Amino acid sequence: MSMIEFHDVQKYYGDYHALRNINLTIDAGETVVLIGPSGSGKSTLIRTINGLERIEEGQLIVNGQDLANKKTDMNRIRKNVGMVFQHFNLYANKTILENIMLAPRIVLKKDEAANKKLAMDLLDRVGLADQASKMPAQLSGGQQQRIAIARSLAMEPKALLFDEPTSALDPEMIDDVLNVMKDIARDSSMTMLVVTHEMGFAREVANRVIFMADGQILEDDSKETFFDGQPSNERARQFLGKIITHS
Numbered sequence: 001m002s003m004i005e006f007h008d009v010q011k012y013y014g015d016y017h018a019l020r021n022i023n024l025t026i027d028a029g030e031t032v033v034l035i036g037p038s039g040s041g042k043s044t045l046i047r048t049i050n051g052l053e054r055i056e057e058g059q060l061i062v063n064g065q066d067l068a069n070k071k072t073d074m075n076r077i078r079k080n081v082g083m084v085f086q087h088f089n090l091y092a093n094k095t096i097l098e099n100i101m102l103a104p105r106i107v108l109k110k111d112e113a114a115n116k117k118l119a120m121d122l123l124d125r126v127g128l129a130d131q132a133s134k135m136p137a138q139l140s141g142g143q144q145q146r147i148a149i150a151r152s153l154a155m156e157p158k159a160l161l162f163d164e165p166t167s168a169l170d171p172e173m174i175d176d177v178l179n180v181m182k183d184i185a186r187d188s189s190m191t192m193l194v195v196t197h198e199m200g201f202a203r204e205v206a207n208r209v210i211f212m213a214d215g216q217i218l219e220d221d222s223k224e225t226f227f228d229g230q231p232s233n234e235r236a237r238q239f240l241g242k243i244i245t246h247s
C-alpha cells in the first residue's frame with residue numbers, strides 16, 4: 001500500500017522552480033533516504049508531505065488524502081506524519097516528559113496515565129529514561145534530538161520525515177541518534193523518509209536511495225543498486241563519490 005504519492009508535482013518560490021515534475025511513490029513501511037547537493041530541493045520536497053510547503057501543480061496523496069485539495073484537513077495529515085528537524089525544536093520551558101506528552105494530550109486527547117506510560121517507554125527506547133524531569137537546555141544536542149524523535153513517536157504516526165537530523169550535532173553524538181533511527185527503521189510498520197548525508201545509515205537500513213539535483217529526482221534506486229552497482233546518473237555517481245570520500 002502506498003503511503004506517499006507525488007504525481008507531476010511542481011513547486012515554486014516566486015519565479016524559482018524549486019520542485020520540477022516530481023513523481024515518487026513510497027510504500028507503507030519503506031525507509032527511503034534522500035540525498036543531493038545543497039539547494040537541490042530535498043527540504044522542500046519533504047516539507048510538502050506534511051503541508052509545511054504547499055504545492056502549485058500536480059497531485060500529492062499522503063495516507064490516502066489529496067494535499068492539493070484545499071478542503072483536506074492538514075491536522076489529520078500531521079497526526080499521521082511526524083517530522084524531525086535539524087534543530088530539535090523542543091519546548092524550552094517544559095520538561096522532557098512534558099515535551100513528549102503535550103501533543104498526544106492536546107491533539108489526541110489521550111488518557112493521562114496511558115500517555116505517561118507511552119512517554120516513559122519511548123524515553124527508555126531512546127536511552128534517556130533517567131532524563132524525564134530535566135529541561136531541554138540541560139541535555140546535549142544529541143540527547144535533545146533523541147527526545148525530539150521520541151516526541152514524534154508519541155503521536156504514533158504512520159510516517160516520519162527527518163530533515164538532516166544529525167547535521168547540527170557534534171560528531172560524537174551522531175551515532176546515538178542514528179542508532180535510534182535504525183531501530184525505528186527496522187520496525188517495518190513505520191514509513192521513513194530521511195534527508196541525510198549519513199551513508200552508513202542508508203547502507204544499513206534504507207530500502208531505497210533517491211538523488212535530487214536542481215529540484216528534480218535524477219536517480220531512484222534500491223540500496224543495492226545505488227551502493228553495490230552504480231547509479232546510472234552521472235551527477236549521482238559524482239555526488240556519491242564525494243560524500244563517501246568525505247565521510
Ligand SMILES: Nc1ncnc2c1ncn2[C@@H]1O[C@H](COP(=O)(O)OP(=O)(O)OP(=O)(O)O)[C@@H](O)[C@H]1O
Nearest residue numbers: 013014016018036037038039040041042043044045
Ligand atoms: N521559503 C523560501 N523562499 C524562497 N526560496 C526558497 C525558500 N525555501 C527554499 N528556497 C530555495 O529553494 C531551493 C531548494 O531549497 P531546499 O532547502 O529545499 O534545498 P535542500 O536540498 O534541502 O538544501 P540544503 O541541503 O542546503 O538544506 C534553494 O535554492 C533555496 O534557496
